[in-house]
Amino acid sequence: MNRSRLALAAALTAAAALLVGGCGDPGGPRGAGATPTAEGPTHLWPDLPPPSAPAEDYGAIEAVKVTxxxxxxxxxxxxxxxxxxxVDFIQNPxxxxxxxxxYKKTVERLKDCAADNSGGTGRCPVLKAYYRDLTGDGKDDLIVGISTPDDNLDIRVYAEEDRRLTQIMEMSDAVLGVELAGRDLIIRAISSLPGYEYHTVWSWDSHQKTMLPTSDEIVRSANASRPKSLPSKASDAPSSRSPRQSPSASAPDDGR
Incomplete structure (x- = not known):
């Protein structure tokens, strides 16, 4: 037997020893252990009677004509x-x-908005307006934030149809920030639980003809603290989002 064959025989012998010793991988199927038994959902209180009336956490949500x-x-x-x-605040509280x-103080401050544009008192509570097609009709809708004396932000969205103005969304909360994501409006608000905040997604509902809260969750926040003050008028509002500081919409200014 020549040297090359001897070397090959020695290599094969060593490989066989490794396999016998359990150091090699046979390449065959291996057991993954016991498979947990699948369990279907358990229905609690199956005989619970249906509620007599729906809960209305967000109030009565409906489109409102603004004349x-x-x-x-x-x-x-x-x-x-x-x-x-x-006009809308007076018609629709x-x-x-x-x-x-x-509400009364906000209505009074709204009277100062025209004066502010000509160097008035600076009390106009209307923040910078944003524009986005939220209804999917190809036309920009109007998104407005109003800083109220109770340290909340009142957010209203308006659509136009046949040259008539319709309020398609209104809510008020201790808002931490607002974001535009596609055709959705995402509102971050303070939670009563320390270290958490609410994230609510408002989306256009073509059947109801209004914006509805389609997703509402509570999430952990590193610092869910309310800003001490809100910009008092549109010119003071930042044009982009600053987390936990700016209540104005965060999308780039579509407003031209």
Missing amino acids: GVKVPGGDLHKVDPADVVR GTYEPSDTA
Whole structure:
């Protein structure tokens, strides 16, 4: 037997020893252990009677016509957002009661918006307006934030149809930030649980003809603290989102 064959025989002998010793991989199938038994969902209280009335955590959500505001050419870019809010607040208190102090003070401050544009008192509570097609009709809708005296942010969205103005969303909360993601409006708000915040996604519902809260969750936040103050008028509001500091929408200014 020549040297090459001897070397080959020695190599084969060593490989066989490794396999016998368990150091090699036979390449065959291996057991993964016991498979857990699949369990279907367990229905609790199957005989529970249906509720007599739905819960309305967000209030009665419906589209509201805003009268007295003209929309030239059906273009919401040509309408003064402060004028829209001023008329709408008087017609539609929304989440507020007309007797609420915060509502009354907001209505009074809205009267100052026209004066602010000409060097007035600087009390106009309307933040910078944003524009985005949320309804999918190919036309920009108007998104407005109103800083209220109760340290909340009232958010209202308006659509145009046949040159008429319709409020398709209204909510008020201790808002930490607002984001636009496609045709969704995502609102971050303070939770009563320390270290957590609410994330609510509002989406257009073509059947209801209004924006609905389609997703609502509570998530962990590193610092869910409310800013001490909100910008008092549109010119003071940042143009992009600053987490936990800016209540204005975070998308790039589509507003032209």
